[in-house]
Amino acid sequence: MHKRFNLSAVVAVFVIIFLYLPITAVVGLSFNQSSNSLIWKGFSLDWYKTIWSNEPIMSSFQRTIFVAVVTTVLSLIIGTTISIGLNKMKAGGFLRTFSTAPAIVPDLVLAIGLLTTFSVISMSLSLTTVIISHTVFCTAFVVAVVLARIGLIDPSIEEASTDLGASAMKTLFKITIPQLMPSLIAGAVLSFTLSMDEFVIAFFTNGPETPTLPMVIYSMIRFGVTPEINVLGTLLLVISFVGVILAQRIGKVADSI
Amino acid sequence: MSENLLEIRNLTKNFGSVTALNNISLDIKTNEMFALLGPSGCGKTTLLRIIAGFESPDSGQVLMNQTDLLAIPTRTRPVNLMFQSYALFPHMDIFSNISYGLTNTSLSKEEISKQTFEIIEKIGLQEHVKKKPNQLSGGQQQRVALARAIARKPKILLLDEPLSALDKKIRQEMQVELKRIQHEFGITFIIVTHDQDEAISLANRIAVFNKGEIKQISSPQELYENPTNEFVADFIGDGNLLKAVSTANGFQHPSLGEIAIPHNSGSGKQVSVLIRPENIALVKASNGSGEITDSVFAGSRKNITIKLRTNEIVRVYADKSASLEIGDRVNLSFKPQDVRVF
Numbered sequence: 001m002h003k004r005f006n007l008s009a010v011v012a013v014f015v016i017i018f019l020y021l022p023i024t025a026v027v028g029l030s031f032n033q034s035s036n037s038l039i040w041k042g043f044s045l046d047w048y049k050t051i052w053s054n055e056p057i058m059s060s061f062q063r064t065i066f067v068a069v070v071t072t073v074l075s076l077i078i079g080t081t082i083s084i085g086l087n088k089m090k091a092g093g094f095l096r097t098f099s100t101a102p103a104i105v106p107d108l109v110l111a112i113g114l115l116t117t118f119s120v121i122s123m124s125l126s127l128t129t130v131i132i133s134h135t136v137f138c139t140a141f142v143v144a145v146v147l148a149r150i151g152l153i154d155p156s157i158e159e160a161s162t163d164l165g166a167s168a169m170k171t172l173f174k175i176t177i178p179q180l181m182p183s184l185i186a187g188a189v190l191s192f193t194l195s196m197d198e199f200v201i202a203f204f205t206n207g208p209e210t211p212t213l214p215m216v217i218y219s220m221i222r223f224g225v226t227p228e229i230n231v232l233g234t235l236l237l238v239i240s241f242v243g244v245i246l247a248q249r250i251g252k253v254a255d256s257i
Numbered sequence: 258m259s260e261n262l263l264e265i266r267n268l269t270k271n272f273g274s275v276t277a278l279n280n281i282s283l284d285i286k287t288n289e290m291f292a293l294l295g296p297s298g299c300g301k302t303t304l305l306r307i308i309a310g311f312e313s314p315d316s317g318q319v320l321m322n323q324t325d326l327l328a329i330p331t332r333t334r335p336v337n338l339m340f341q342s343y344a345l346f347p348h349m350d351i352f353s354n355i356s357y358g359l360t361n362t363s364l365s366k367e368e369i370s371k372q373t374f375e376i377i378e379k380i381g382l383q384e385h386v387k388k389k390p391n392q393l394s395g396g397q398q399q400r401v402a403l404a405r406a407i408a409r410k411p412k413i414l415l416l417d418e419p420l421s422a423l424d425k426k427i428r429q430e431m432q433v434e435l436k437r438i439q440h441e442f443g444i445t446f447i448i449v450t451h452d453q454d455e456a457i458s459l460a461n462r463i464a465v466f467n468k469g470e471i472k473q474i475s476s477p478q479e480l481y482e483n484p485t486n487e488f489v490a491d492f493i494g495d496g497n498l499l500k501a502v503s504t505a506n507g508f509q510h511p512s513l514g515e516i517a518i519p520h521n522s523g524s525g526k527q528v529s530v531l532i533r534p535e536n537i538a539l540v541k542a543s544n545g546s547g548e549i550t551d552s553v554f555a556g557s558r559k560n561i562t563i564k565l566r567t568n569e570i571v572r573v574y575a576d577k578s579a580s581l582e583i584g585d586r587v588n589l590s591f592k593p594q595d596v597r598v599f
Contacts, residue, residue, distance in 0.1 A: 156344040159311055165332045165361030165409065178348045 023237065030230035038225075047227040057216060057232065064213040067127060067202075068195040071134040075191045076184060078135065079142025084176065086143075087150045096147060103140035110137060111204035118205065125207040133205040134198060138191035145190065149183035189247040193240045262287040262445050263308070263326070263413065268317030270303055277303040278314065279469040285413075285447065290439055292448045292456035295466030296492070304466075305415050305449045309338045321412065332361070337411040341418040343402040345390040351401055352377070352386045358409040373408065379441065380404045396427040403435075407442055414439075416448045420455050432458050453493055457481075465489050487599040490531040497537075497571045499530045501598075508598060512546045512565040518593045529599045536595035537573045539563075545586035547571060552583055563587065 030048070034041035051057060082099055089095075102110060114133045115125075123129060157179070161171040177184070199214040206212060211219070213236070217229055263285040270278040277300045285291045293301040306312040308319060310331030319326040326334065337358070346354050356373040364372070377383060380400050390398055399419070406414055419435065420428045436459070439446050450456050456463050457477040464474045465488070473480060473489045484490040491498055501508040503526045507517040510530065522528055539561065550570075551562035554577065561573045561581060571589065575581055 154342055154344055156340045156342055157346060160338070160340055160344040160346075160405075161357070162331050163309060163338050164358035164405070166357070167332065167361075170361070175346060181348075 026230050026233040027237065030227060030234045032227050032230070035227065036224075047231045051228055051231050054228065056211075057213075057228070060211050060213045060216040061232075061235075063127060063210055064196055067130055067134060067212060068192045070131050071138050071195040072188050072191040074131070074135040075138035075142045076188055079139045079187060080146055080177075080180065080184065082139070082143050083146035083150050084172075086147060100140045100144045100147075102137050103144060107137075107198075107200040111201045114201065115204045125205060127206070127210050129205045129207070130202050130210075130212065133201045134195045137198070137201060138194055141190045141194065142187035145187045146180055146183045149180055153179050185247050185250050189243045193243055196239065197236055260287050261285065262289075262321060263447075264318075264320040264323075265304075266318040266320065268304070268307065268314045268319065270300075270307065270312065270314045276300075276469045278307075281317070281469075281471055283464055283471065283474065285445060288439075288443060288445055289462060290436070290446045290448065290460045292450060292460035292463045293466060294450055294453060294456040294463050294492075297451055299466040300469040301449045301451075301466045302417065305338070305417060305447070308413070308447065309336055309415055310334050335412040336415060337406040337409055337413075338415040339402050339406040339417065339419060341421065343390075343398050345398060345401055345405070347390055350387050350389055351382060351393070354390065354401055355382075355404045355408055358405060362409070376404045376408055380438070395423055396431065399423065399431060400434075403438065407438070407444060410442070411444060413445045413447060416446060418450050418452070418455075419448060419459075421450070421452065435459060457493075465492060467492075484531065484597060487529045487531075490529070490597060490599060495534050495572060497532045497534065497569075499532070499565075499569055499571070500567075501528055501530050502526065503528045503598070507593070510567075512567045512569070513589060514546075516593060516596065518596050518598060520598045522598060531597040531599070532571075532591055532595065534560075534572045534574045536591050537571070538590045539573055539575060539579070539581060539587040540590060541581070541585055542588045543586055545588045547587055547589060549581055549583050549585045549587060552581060563589070 029038075029040075031043050031045065032040055033044035033046065085091075086095060086099060111133070114129075114136065118125060118129050153176075158171055158175055161175045162168075166174065197214055199218065202212050203215060203218075206215065213232065217232055220226065220229055261284045263283075265281060265283040265285075268278050268281040269276075279300075281300070281304065293304060295301050303312060307314050308326070310329075313327065321335070326336075329335075346357065349357070352373060355376060356369050359369040359372060362369075377386060380403060382397070382400055382404060385393060385397060385401075390401065393401065399422075416435075420431055423431060435446070438444075446459075448456065448459055457480075460477060462474060462476055463480055465472045465480065467488050473485050475483075480489060480493050484493060487498065490496055499510055499513070501510040501513075503509075503520065503522045503524050504515060505524045507515060507520070508528055508530060509515045516530075520528075547563035547565045549561055550564045551560075553560045557577065559575045559577050559579060559581070561575050563571045563573060565571060573589070581587070
């Protein structure tokens with residue numbers, strides 16, 4: 001059969017190239033021997049070695065992971081509680097939209113609001129304020145994901161648990177939460193990746209002594225993009241990808257039960 | 258057998274301006290198969306949920322063996338519910354589903370396992386112990402739901418539309434099975450259904466509900482043969498309800514003439530007359546009171562539809578060999594003792 005020229009396929013290919021070319025550039029240039037990241041001098045893993053001994057980068061990297069982990073745990077707990085509550089209340093559109101609003105509100109507005117709040121209650125800026133701020137922001141995403149799932153659960157399943165003598169706590173942990181597992185995993189991955197590379201809110205709400213990785217990268221960029229930044233970018237990319245792939249795998253298993 | 262297990266006294270429940278139950282009283286005996294039958298929205302499900310503990314009445318009492326059932330929390334009531342949707346726990350295997358109720362007791366692990374396997378055997382689910390609910394057919398899922406609901410040996414098992422989701426063949430199988438289980442475990446069953454066939458085939462006694470009120474409580478046969486009001490007459494079985502005027506000796510129908518039946522409605526009143534399709538005989542006559550408008554072969558019989566001069570439609574079951582054709586004029590004959598007047 002004669003193959004016809006397919007315009008939409010061509011457009012799709014160009015869009016994909018356009019989307020992935022910058023990412024490919026970051027990954028590719030992270031292996032550049034040259035200290036000027038724009039001139040290719042040959043393949044090298046040197047920058048991957050030197051980065052381990054770069055104290056400011058490594059400590060900010062640790063801080064970022066710490067913030068992301070704590071934020072994820074808090075957002076999951078708070079977000080799931082809100083979702084279960086909204087579902088039990090049979091809450092209407094307004095409350096639902098309201099509880100997911102921080103996900104839609106511009107980061108800048110949220111950041112200014114949080115900063116103002118912290119200064120009103122005279123809370124000094126530190127990693128704690130970053131965690132609180134990221135939790136506000138990520139909880140909204142968790143609520144959005146979990147609410148979508150919780151509405152699909154047959155309410156008589158929880159009633160059956162009570163009818164069979166289970167306490168409210170047992171029903172929550174043995175029946176409700178296992179049913180929500182795929183959405184909890186999705187919410188966790190979202191929270192972790194959102195928090196990990198979040199810049200604007202962290203920039204506003206962090207103290208001067210404890211910069212997170214995106215803040216360190218930002219301050220380094222003022223002197224030009226170095227191969228070290230490309231290495232950091234690649235590492236963040238790998239962590240995000242691994243997270244997403246893991247979530248999909250676990251999600252499939254959780255969905256099949 | 259005559260002892261009352263459950264006594265429902267003057268139960269009323271409103272949802273906003275909607276009255277779901279209006280001053281309901283009802284006795285259910287030990288080891289009975291009792292059905293709550295009525296159209297959707299008649300209050301039968303509300304009553305079921307009050308007995309199970311998912312709703313509380315606005316007023317009235319529910320007594321089990323003379324003690325207040327409503328004072329017992331939902332999770333410790335000696336009552337279990339088999340949900341219409343089955344509500345099996347999708348992430349647990351069949352064994353864990355069935356043993357779930359027992360894990361909420363103080364029984365040892367060995368004892369739970371022993372009792373669960375006993376039930377699994379009695380309900381015939383041995384091959385499915387390790388499967389997940391979504392790997393089973395509808396009929397098998399229902400057996401799991403049944404096993405799970407009786408595992409705690411409740412005094413009363415509530416069944417919400419137990420056969421509605423099954424296809425015809427499995428329905429019949431499950432009817433027999435439910436009766437067997439009820440007999441074997443000696444549990445009182447209360448069945449909620451909108452399907453009269455389900456109620457008639459399963460229950461010893463039926464309470465017919467309409468708009469939050471009980472219209473009649475009696476055996477299936479009694480409901481069919483001696484309905485006490487027009488609603489029951491219309492709701493149970495196929496029936497012909499004709500508008501007539503009462504006379505001193507019976508009633509006067511514009512098309513069928515005067516029929517002598519003893520009654521106590523007084524004379525000159527608008528009444529409804531019930532005649533079942535199987536109690537009417539048809540005689541061809543050129544000046545007959547009705548005309549055959551439809552005749553459908555239904556296996557063992559013919560379903561004949563007749564239009565009277567009053568434009569009322571009467572359904573009659575005729576012998577399959579009867580030589581009755583569409584367009585024939587016929588006279589209707591029936592025995593006075595087969596007629597009910599409301």
